[in-house]
Amino acid sequence: MNTLNNAFLRLLSWQAPKIEMSDEKGQTLAEYGLIMAVIAVAVVITAVTLFRTAIITAFNSATNCLDGTCP
Numbered sequence: 001m002n003t004l005n006n007a008f009l010r011l012l013s014w015q016a017p018k019i020e021m022s023d024e025k026g027q028t029l030a031e032y033g034l035i036m037a038v039i040a041v042a043v044v045i046t047a048v049t050l051f052r053t054a055i056i057t058a059f060n061s062a063t064n065c066l067d068g069t070c071p
Contacts, residue, residue, distance in 0.1 A: 048055065064070060
């Protein structure tokens, strides 16, 4: 029984390098996607921070127009 286990383990260890050598294109694409998502979030946060007053003014103007007090 022990000989059979050793033979099986040798067979598995012999096949392991073939299993490890896989195509990593999908993994690389996913990593680039995550990097792009982080950059996009940073750009949105920066834009909202820089244009905060303009955004608030635009929403206040739209609210005033909906209330019927457009300039």
